[in-house]
Amino acid sequence: MAKKNDALKTTVLAFERKLDPSDALFRAGNWEDRAQAAQWNLVPVREKSVRGTISNRLKAKDQDPAKLDAAIENPNLQTVDVAALPHDADTLAVRFTLRVLAGAGTPSACNNAEYQNKLKQTVTGYVNEHGFGELAHRYACNLANGRFLWRNRVGAEQIEVVVSQMKGGQAEKQWTFNALDLSLRNFEGNDQTRELGKLIAEALAGDRYLLLDIVAFARVGAGQEVFPSQELILDRSRGDKSKTLYKIGDDDNAAIHSQKLGNALRTIDTWYPAPEDGSDLGPIAVEPYGSVTTQATAFRQPKQKMDCNYSGHAA
Template sequence: MATKNTDSLKTASVLAFERKLDPSDAIFSAGNWADRANHAAWLPVDVREKSVRGTISNRLKTGGKDMDPAKLDAEIEKPNLQRVDVATLPPTADTLQARFTLRVLGGAGAPSACNSSAYLNKLLAAVKSYADTAGFGELARRYASNLANARFLWRNRVGAEMVEVQIRHLQDGAAAKTWVFNALNLSLRHFDAPAADATALAELAQVIEQGLAGKKFVLLEVSAFARVGAGQEVFPSQELILDKGSSTAGLKSKTLYTVGDTREKRGVAAMHSQKIGNALRTVDTWYPTEDDFGQSAPIAVEPYGSVTSEGKAYRQPKVKKDFYSLLDAWVLKDQAPEAEQQHYVMANLIRGGVFGESGKD
């Protein structure tokens, strides 16, 4: 929540932004590396159920004075029976294809809802100043790099022998331009392009920049091929099951995300669009750190720099480098952040969200 300020201008209580990088779900299919250009050779990756008999391996509570050692021994000797979803390549296919589309929408920084005309005018002035001086080139370059390096494959990228990304700029349903990248040649820790890919990345970044600036409609089709080995397991998104009912008996301990006809018993393995979007906006290297090892590894753009896998927020309000502190200083107090933090603020507006200030104490 934004901090209240004593100036006459206040943050709008209704302030919302639509995301400007709009990916679809990524659909998984299987084939062979040599058939990357033959779309008819690729078949959907099914999700099936597997029942396994495992062992008890979690840490047990042993500090209770009433804990009977005999009962503890009996507990860890029990089998751990599980029902899980699994997705694998067939024995005749060695490569995973993940395919999705990405719309790059114009009007970056302009809210979709704002109930204060005074605040809206100041905000749009700040956005215009950013577009005229810094521009969207730096953010577009980083978004383009995250497409080319296949960061969106997540665990499927790890351990792959080869990874190729094909990106097509679609116009009137046809590819106006196609770029092909060897994803493993591009780093996940920085955005410096290898010499062999510099021209293609610059072209892709320019298209994304034009889309964010509203100069043209941009629709990209992205196909990533990861050669992981015949029959190997692949990793679509895992569903978060919040309502498990009154009993967990007989329920699956892992449910994978699928798309397709709901009448079918088996859907096609897929990755959530939210997970794709998280990978694409992993461009924040400007957050404060406690060490001094050069450029920080990128994290996803979030208002507080939250990284749930680490249980840490890198942009805490007390440091005044969080999104709300920077935005308030920029719009309400005419204190423009340094250029790097302006990129961060704009990346949050491109991310989208509801950022109004509540009138409640």
């Protein structure tokens, strides 16, 4: 039996993503004109200044009625970025491309050859036993159900996702999905998602080149606010805006980060240990420790040997 200190270790280990999305641009138009979406106007990000009220819970020492009345009298002035559809357009179009690359499990950097060989054996063993079929089908389902729309998916009257297989700049094959017919909590899919998943699996295995063009149409209502990515501003001295949205180009066009799209596509982990309170969160994004920031919880604890650093149970 190998001793604990005989375990293979490496101090440098890095991988390149194999699902490689672009940023997603926002356009605005009308539902019945979806065939002309390429000519729709881009959605700009603009500033808005508002007078808010004090709504946060006060500390115990500040809960005196007189102090509360005085605090509420002070305006909570804010400057924020917003993006919204024009009042003559009821549909948001979100478009991006996705490259599917081969070489899963092959690190782009590793300073221990023995570790790299063991890793290659582990990945090859998984691929030989299971293949990429299940993983690829789950990725296909997350394209079809429009998970990548994030908040823009909530409350939409209709959502259509069009996925095109591109070759030589032209659509070689196309799939159209009614996103609201597909669940966000399971990956049952349908014949179309299985067909798309098969192509993704072949690309992950290195059997084909695959570039997908994805357009999602969300009918949210004329003039309604839409939701690009929000920027993380580490240096607040650069401005006094309380919310800064992601924008592309000289015209400040609203967009979603490629990282946020990727996070939605890899939300396929349903194999993590069930929460102790018995709640069902549905799938979570693939992370080494199964971390879910909105829950402030890591569901793959190392002590349970269910984290992705444990070769016997790597997801």
